[in-house]
Amino acid sequence: MSVEIKFIDKTRASEDPYRHEDGEGREYRYVVQDNGTLAIFEKEESGYIQGNADPIAVYGAAAWFSVTGDPKTKKDSPPARMRTL
Structure with a gap:
């Protein structure tokens, strides 16, 4: 699924x-x-998204005002590994 971002800066209208x-x-x-x-x-x-994964993009709070798509949830993390004794 894609993530769509609407920016505050009107010069990015395209x-x-x-x-x-x-x-x-x-x-x-x-x-x-x-x-x-x-x-x-x-x-x-x-x-999955690894717990230590770096984001591919980060936008400052003053750059955007709306985002749609799927938020990252616990389901996106790999399952916990079980230890055997």
């Missing part, structure tokens, strides 16, 4: 809404941080 998507079936998720920044993550081929 990109409004801007989409993170590609034709190869990759999926993207977003996270709105406590400070208002918007982070975009790309799911790996395994279908």
Whole structure:
């Protein structure tokens, strides 16, 4: 699924809404941080986003005003590994 962002800056009107998507079936998720920044993550081929993954893009709080798509949830994290004794 793609993530669509609407920017505050009207000079970017040709990109409004801007989409993170590609034709190869990759999926993207977003996270709105406590400070208002918007982070975009790309799911790996395994279908998960690693806990230490860096976002592919970060937009400051003053850059955007709307985002649609799928937010990052616990379902996007890989399953916990079980330890055997």
